[in-house]
Amino acid sequence: MKSAVLLSATALRCKKINPKFLGIATLLICLLRVAAIGAAAPATDISGLWAGTLIRSGQALSVRIAFSREQSGRYTGSFGSDAQAIMDYPLDSVRIAGRRVAFVAGDGDLRFSGEVRDGTIAGTFDGDEGKGGFVLHPTAVRALPYNVEDVAFANGGATLKGTLCVPSSRGRHPAVVLLHGSGPESRWGTNRFIADRLARRRITALIYDKRGSGASTGNWRTVGYEALADDAIAGMTVLAKRTGIDANEIGLWGHSQGGFIAPLIAKRSGHVAFIVAADSNASTNREQDLLRVTNEIRDNGWTVQEGTDALALYMHFLDVASAGGQGYDQLEQDLQRNKDKPWAAWIGVPPMNSWLYKWYPRVANYDSRVYWKAIRVPVLLVYGQHDELSDISGSIATIDALVRGGGGPAVRSIILPHAPHTLHIAPMSGHPFFWWHMASGYPAAEIDWIWKVTHLAKKESHGLARLSSPYEARSSY
Structure with missing residues (x-):
């Protein structure tokens, strides 16, 4: 209201003066005063990486949020949290109005509203995680110790868009194709986090949007598992053609549906070197x-x-x-x-x-057991201790018997304490709140296992320094 009153008064004063009797400078001053008062306050530029905490019920979650401003002035952003094993997950929307900032994350699950002041963004959030506050501070963007490349490959009329995380070290590296769970899944979030950890350990990782999800075309609802398997095999072909990758050491890593169809992919390909299958049932x-x-x-x-x-x-x-x-x-x-x-x-x-x-x-009648019995390569099975979707002991025993019965090596397994099928540790209903987090040891223990079954372990034993990560955790298997 105050701005509107000032605008009216200034405009009236300018209108009362005949421009013929004004110097050009005086006229310009009047016009500029009208424009300056009438214009909205310019939006604060929040481009860059911000780090901080979300706080609810006295519990803090460390996060990273990156904002980017396009040429059109529109903002996009991404969310990350090491504790939740999330990296570069796209924000649903970002809105800037003066100092006010509003953004939405997690497919509408979390809505943030804050203000830029004194070099910070602070405000409140609400959504599926309840209500609380947040504070973000600008932080330097550190160069990744590996190269990131966008790739595209095709299968069965669908174009799959993906990202390669390639170690910057010399030599030929093992590689992993990260598979998807059920439903629509993009390359971001947990798969991007795992790819980051793999690349830091000199293992190339391919992540891609499931057909019909993210930037990929096609529709997973109109095809069976065979088409999804061939999508992954097309990704393996991309890896095998690169000079910096050992084509004999390309493996698979899948959770839930991804682990369920991993043996199908391996059998159809004939060139899979190892399999990490998390929460995968041995059944139809x-x-x-x-x-x-x-x-x-x-x-x-x-x-x-x-x-x-x-x-x-x-x-x-x-x-x-x-x-x-x-x-x-x-x-x-x-x-x-x-x-x-x-x-x-x-x-x-x-x-x-x-x-x-x-x-x-x-x-409906896809049976993973049919394909497990054809596997002759190292297999690591991973289960949450409280996986409600899998027969854990039965699946481990069945898959091990099928693989060894066909002449393959003994199957290794890791049970993640307290974890459900999602591998996320979250508070039970009626219990005190804490932020859900990824089960301890995932994905570090699985990456340790990949080291053991590839030539990286041999290089390490011959004096090549092992690249450690601050996110590693040990697990017996």
């Missing part, structure tokens, strides 16, 4: 889905009869989904009969027009 896809829902029903606190009824309806749904939607009318009648049951809404059966009924028949 349908069996794994049934195990997941059985465990969730057990933990929901329903009566035995309620749990039995809920599982029966879910199995009916799996039958219909596996058949591409055939029998949906009977399933709908089953849902109607049980609509008042305490678990009815929880089941969440998709409508008949859902993409799932075209996708699920392609993957």
